[in-house]
Amino acid sequence: MKLTRRIFVQLVGSAAFIASSPLLKAQGLSVKRLPLPCSPSQGKWIGTTCQGCTQYCAIEIFNQNGRATRVRGNQNSKGNHGFCCPRGHLIPQENYDPDRIKQPLKRTNPQKGRGVDPKWVPISWDEALDIVADKMIELRNSGEPERLLYLKGRYGNTSHGLLYGTLTKVYGSPNNFSTSALCAETEKMGPGYTQGLFSYRDYDLGNTKCVVFWGTDPFSSNRQVPNVISKLGVLQKNGTLITVDPRLSTAAAKSKEWLPILPGTDGALANAIAHVLLTEGLWHKEFVGDFENGKNLFVSGKTVDPALFKENNTLGLVTYWNEEAKDWTPERAAKECRLDAEQIKRVARTLGKAAPNVIVWMGPGVCMNPRGTYTAMVVHALNGILGSVDNVGGTHDPAKSLKGSYPSADKYVDELAKSHGKGKKVDGRGDKEMPAAMKAKLGSGVVTNNIANYMLSHPDFVKIMISSWTNTPFAAADGKRWEKALANVPFFVHMVPFPSEMTQFADIVLPSTFNAAEGMGTVTGFGSMHAWTSIQQPTCNRIWDVKQEENEVTWLLAEKLVQKGWPALLNYYANEFADPETGAKPTNEKEFQLITTKIASAPCWKQGAKAIPGDQINGWEDFRQKGMHNSAPQAYKKHWGGKFPTPSGKFEFVSGALRKVLEDHSAKYNSTPDQILEACHYTARGIKGWMPHYEEPLRHGDAAQFPFLFIDHKSRLNREGRSANLPWMQEFKKCDAGDRSWGDVLKINPADAKTLGLKDNDLVEITSPAGTIVTEIKVWEGVGPGTVAKAYGQGHWAYGQVAAKEYGKVPRGGNNNEILIDDYDRLSGTSCRNGGFTRVSIKKVSKII
Template sequence: MKLTRRVFIQLTGSAALMVSAPTVLAQGLSVKRLPLPCRPAEGKWIGSACQGCTQYCAIEVFNQNGRATRVRGNQNSKGNHGFCCPRGHLLPQENYDPDRIKQPLKRTNPQKGRGIDPKWIPISWDEALDIVADKMVELRNAGEPERLLYLKGRYGNTSHALLYGTLTKLFGSPNNFSTSALCAETEKMGPGYTQGLFSYRDYDLGNSKCVVFWGTDPFASNRQVPNVISKLGELQKKGILITVDPRLSTAAAKSKEWLPILPGTDGALANAIAHVLLTEGLWNKDFVGDFADGKNLFVPGKTVDPQTFKENNTLGLITYWNEEAKDWTPERAAKECRLDAEQIRRVAKAMGQAAPNVIVWMGPGVCMNPRGTYTAMVVHALNGILGSVDNVGGTHDPVKSLSGKYPSMDKYIDELAKAHGKGKKIDGRGDLDMPAAMKAKLGSGVVTNNIANYMLENPDFVKVMISSWTNTPFAAADGKRWEKALAKVPFFVHMVPFPSEMTQFADIVLPSTFNAAEGMGAVTGFGSMHAWTSLQQPTCDRIWDVKQEENEVTWLLAEKLAKKGWPTLLNYYSTEFVDPETGARPTNEKEFQLITTKIASAPCWIRTSKPIPGDQINGWEDFRKRGMHNSAHQVYKKHWGGKFPTPSGKFEFVSGDLKKVLEAHAAKYNTTPDKILDACHYQAKGIKGWMPHYEEPLRHGEEKQYPFLFIDHKSRLNREGRSANLPWMQEFKKCDAGDRSWGDVLKINPIDAKALGIQDNDIVEISSPVGTIVTEVKLWEGVGPGTVAKAYGQGHWAYGQIAAKEYRKTPRGGNNNEILVDDYDRLSGTSCRNGGFTRVNIKKNSQKL
C-alpha cells in the first residue's frame, strides 16, 4: 500500500474508531485493534542491596519467572525513601551481561601482557579449586605463607570477615589489602583529626537551611544520591545551595551559588570563609563559645589573646585564628583560588546566617591530592565554626547499623601463622615517608597503589595472589605499573563476574555471582539520619556456573585445603559457625552461605525480651521478606559537652591525635615532626603540622610543558567502574553534563580551544608526565580557562564487547588513570586523583576514533 497524503489523513482521522470496531481504511485495508486487559505485572519484589557505590542502598528487584527485570528502592527504606538512582536501574542489564564469565577458566598461555590472549580453557570448579589449593599448600609447606597476597575490591560484610580477615590471618600472611585507598579515604582525615570521626558523614538534609557541596556531586555520584535527589525541591525552597567545584557539576547547576575554584586551592577558600565568619561575628556561640566581654576581637591581621575567649565544645580556635585565618581575607583567597572576593564574602555570610543548620559536605575533590589531609581538616573545620556538628540540619557521624560478629578464630592460629602473620605489609605503610595514620594510629591506613611498586621492585616475593572484584590496572593511577607487576606473578587467581583488564593476567578465573541479584550476604549503610542492614539474597535464578566468592568459594576452598593437609580453615568454619536460629552447623557451601548471612544479620531479627532500636522484625523469614532493617533516628548533640572521641573530648582546631602521631613517627626514625612532614611533601612546620591550614597545591609536570590542570570526575552511570559494558550506560552517557553517548570527551573551555586551534569533535592527545590517551574534544564553558575535565569510566581495552571498541585490542576512549601520576596523601596513604595535581598537555590528533 502506497502511503499518500490522502491515505495518511484517512488513517489518522479514523484512529479514534480503531479501538471499538473494525475500520475500513484506504484501498480496502481493514484493521481491528481489540482492547487489551490491563493488570499489574505478574511477579514478586524481592529485597536485596545495591553495590553500585558504597552507599549500599536497600533495593528491591522484580522477579518474573526467575529473571530479575526491574529495580526500585526498598519501600521500607528510610535511607533512600523507596527510590534508587540511575546506577540501580542498570542492575538487570549488568546481571545478564552476555560477556560475564560463565564457568571457571584456566590459562594455557604462559605469556602475560596487555593484548595477549590468555588462551583460557573451561574447567570444572573441582579442578580449579584443586589447583588453587595445591599452590597455597606449597607456600605453607615451604614455610613462607607471607608470600600469599589477597586484594579485595567491592565487598560485603561477609567478605571482610571470611576472605580479608580470616583466610590470610589463619594462613599466616600479613598481606591482605583493600582497594579503599583508591576511592575517597582522605576525606575521613578532616573529621578524624578534628572531631575523632574517621568516617564518611551523614547529613540532616531535611532540616538544613544551607548546604555547601564542596568537591562532591551527590546528585550524580558519591553517596546518598537517591536521598539528595528526593530532598532537592525542599532544599531549594527553604534554603540555599552552594557548590564549590572547578567543574559545572549537576550540583553546581542546581545551586544558587557556584564557585568555580582553581583546582587544589580549596584550603585557601576555607580559610577565607572562616575569616569572614569570625570577623563578622557569625560563628555559632553555643557550640564554639565567645569572648569574655562579648566584644568581637577578631580583626583582620591581628592576633587574639587566648585568655580573652572561652571555648565551649571546641579547642584551639584562637590558635587557628592567630596562626592561619587572620590573614586570609577574601581578597587574598580570590587571587589564590581564581574567584571573586565579593562572592566569597557573600557565600560566607549566607552560611553564617543559616548556622547552625548548615552542612559543609566535603567530597574527594577537596582532598584526594598530595597534601589532602590538611585541606580536609580546614574545610571540615568550617562545620565546627558554624556549630553544625551533631546539630539539627548539620553534619553527623553515622548511626550504627545492627550487625553480628563472627566467632573468634584466635585458637586456630598455628605457630607458623603466628610467626609470619605479623610481618610488615608490602604496601609501605609505616615507612618514614608514609605514616598512613588513618585512624590516628601509625600504619593503620592501606596504601593500595603502592603494592604495585613493591611488586616491581621485588618481583620474586609474591608467589600466589588472590583477588576479588578488583581491576587495579584500570582503576589505579598510572595503572600500567600494575600490568607489569601482575605479569610477573607466578600464580594469580581472580574471582570476578566480568573479564576485566586485571583478569587478562589471571592463571585461574573463578566466576563470582553478581551479588546484588544472585548472592547471599549482609551489607550495611547509612544516610538520611538512619543506618541500615540490608540482606543480599537471590532475586533471580542463576543461569551460569557461578558461585558467591565471599562464602561459597571460601567453604569449597577450605574443603580442598583440608584434603591436602591443611584443615585449619575448614575446622574453624565447621566448628565455630552455628546457625543462630536452629543451632545447626554447616556441612556444605550452601549451608555455610546461609549461616554466615544469618550470623551477620542476627541482631536485626533475633527476638529477645528487649526491643531492638529501630524496626521491630519478627524472625528470619520476616527479615527476608522485608529485606532490610532500619535503625532508629540519629540523636542530636550526642558529642557535645566533652564527649567527642578526641584527646580533649572537644572539636579540636589543634589536633592532639595528629600531634601524637607525628611525634611518634619522628621518634621511630630518630628525627623531628618537621622532617617527617618534609619527607611526606607537606609544607607545614611546627604547630601547623597538627592543625587545619592551607597548603599550596603540589602539581606534577612543568607548567610550560603541561599547561592544563586535569580534572577527573565520575559519571552518574558508573557502577563502581562495572557499567562500561552496558548499552544503557553508553546510550545515556549524554545525561552527564557535557558528555556524549557512545563516546568519551575531554571538556575544554572555548577560549583555550581557540588558542590551540581545536574545534568541537576534534581528536586530541592528552599527555602527562606518565602517559598519553586519545579522545574527542567537547568545547564547554563548564570548565574555566586553564583546566580540562573528563569523566572516568571509558578507555577499557578489555572488559567486554561494549566497553572496548575491539575486545583486548582497541579501547573506547581513554582511561583517565593512564595519565594520572602515582602519588599519595601520605598521612592517610590514599592515592591522588583530584585537585589538578597532574598537569597535562593537549595536542590535536589527525586520527579518527
C-alpha cells in the same frame, strides 16, 4: 502500526477526502487502536542491596519467572525513601551481560601482558579449586605463607570474617589489603583530626537551611544519591544550595551559587570563609564560645590573646585564627582561587546567617591530592565554626547499624601462621615517608596503590595472589605499573563476574555471582539520619556456573585444603559457625552461605533480652521478606559537653591526636615532626603540622610543557567502574554534563580551544608525565580556562565487547588513570586523583595510534 498493502490502498483512496477536510487536515490522520487484553505484572519484589557505589542502598528487584527484570528502592528504607538512582536501574542489564564469565577458566598461555591472549580453557570448579589448593599447600610447605597476597574490592560484611579477615590470618600471611585507598579515604582525615570521627558523614538534609557541596556531586555520584535527589525540592524551597567545584557539575547546576575554584586551592577558600565568619561575628556562639566581654576582637591581620576567648565545645579556635585565618582575606583568597572576592563574602554571610542549620558537605574533590589531609581539616573546620556538628540541619556521625560478628579464628592459627602472619605489610604503611595514620594510629591506613611499586621492586616476592572484585590496572593511578607487576606473579587467581583488564593476567578465573541479584550476604549503610543492615539474596535464578566468593568459594576451597592435608580453615568454618536459630552446623557451601548471612544479620531479627532498636522484625523470614533493618534515628548534640572522641573531648582546631602521631612517628625514625612533614611532601612546620591550614597545591609536570590542570570526575552511570559494557550506560552517557553517548570527551574552555585551534569532535592526545590517552574534544563553558575535565569510566581495553572497541586490544576512549600520577596523601595513605595535581598537554591528532 504495521503498514500493510490493504491499509496503504485505503490511505491512498482517502487522500482526496483528507485534502478537502480542514478539520482532518488540522488534526492529521488518526488510526483507531484497539486495546489489547492486559493484567498486572506477574511476579514478586525481592529485597536485596545495590553495590553500584559505597552507599549500598537497600533495593528491591522484581522477579518474573525466575528473571530479574526491574529495580526500585526498598519501600521500607528510611535512607533512600524507596528510590534508587540511575545506577540501580542498570542492574538487570549488568546481571545478564552476555560477556560475563560463565564458568571457571584456566590460562594456557604463560605469556602475560596487555593485548596478550590468555588462551583460557573452561574447566570445572573441582579442577579449578584443586589447582588453587595445590599451589597454596606448596607455598605453605615451603615455609613462605607470607608470600600469598589477597586484595579485595567491593565487598559485604561477610568478607571481613571469611576472606579478608580470616583466610590470610589462618594461612599465615600479613598481606591482606582492601582497595579503599583508591576511593576517598582522605576526606575521613578532616573530621578525624578535628572531632575524632574517621568516617564519612551523614547529613540532616530535612532540616538544613544551607548546603555547600564542596568537591562532591551527590546528585550524580559518591554517596546518598537517591536521598539527595528526593530532597532536592525541599532543599531549594527551604534553603540555599552552594557548590564549590572547578567544573559545572549537576550539583552546581542546581545551586544558587557556583564557585568555579582553581583546582587544589580549596584550603585558601575555606580560610577566607572562616575569616569573614570570625571578623563579622557570625560563628555559632553556643557551640564555639565567645569573648568574655562580648566584644568581637577578631580583626583582620591582628592576633588575639587566647585568654580573652572562652570556648565551649571547641579547642584552639583562637590559635587557628592567629596562625592561619587572620591573614586570609577574601581578596587574598580570590587571587589564589581564581574567584570573586565579593562572592566569597556573600557565601560566607549566607552560611553565617543560616548557622547552625548548615552543612559543609566535603567530598573527595577537596582532598584526594598530595596534601589532602590538611585541606580536609580546614574545610571541615567550617562545620565547627558554624556549630553544625551534631546539630539540627547539620553534619553528623553515621547512626549505628546492627550487624553480627563471626567467631574468633585464633585457635586455628598454627605456629607457622603466627610466626609469618605478623610481618610487615608490603604496601609501605608505617614507613618514614608514609605514616598512613588513619584513625590516629600509625600504619593503620591501607596504601593500596603502593603495593604495585613493591611488587615491581621485589618481583620474586609474591608467589600467589588472590583477588576478588578488583581491577587495579584500570582503577589505580598509573595503572600500567599494575600490568607489569601482575605479569610477574607466578600464580594469580581472580574472582570476579566480568573479564576485566586485571583478569587478563589471571592463571585461574573463578566466576563470582553478581551479588546484588545472585549472591547471599549482608551489607550495611547509612544516610538520612538512619543506618541500615540490608540483605543480599537471590532475586533470580542463576543461569551460569557462578559462586559467591565470600562464602561458597571459601567453603569449597577449605574442603580442597583438607584433602591436601591442611584442615585448619574447614575446621574453623565447620566447628565455630552455627545457625543462630537452630544451632545447626554447616556441612556444605550452601548451608555455610545461609548460616554466615544469618549470623551477620542476627542482631536485626533475633529477639533477645532487650528490644531491637529501630525497626521491629519478627525473625529471620520476616527479615528476608522486608529485606532490611532501619536503625533508630541519629541523636542531636550527642558529643556536645566534652564528649567528642578527641584527646580533649572537644572539637579541636589544634589536634592533639595529629600532634601525637607526628611526634611518635618522628621518634621511631630518630627524626622531628618537621622532618617527617618534609619527607611526606607537606609544607607545614611547627604547630601548623597539627592544625587546619592551607597547603599550596603540589602539582606534577612542568607548567610550560604541561599547561593544563586535569580534573577527573565520576559519571552518574558508573557502577564502581563496572558499567562500561552496558549499552544502557553508553546510550545515556549524555546525562553527564558535557558528555555524549557512546563516546568519551575531554571538556575544554572555549578560550583554550580557540588558542589551540580545536573544535568539537576533534581527536586529541592528552599527555602527562605518566602517559598518553586519546579522546575527542568537547568545547564547554563548564570548565574554566587552564583546566580540562574528563569523566572516569571509559578507556577499557577489556571488560567486554561493548566496553572496548576491540576486546583485549583497542579501548573505547581513554582511561583517566593512565595519565594520573602515582602519588599519595601520605598521612592517610590515600591515592591522589583530584585537585589538579596532574598537569597535561593537549595535541590534536588525526587518528588513534
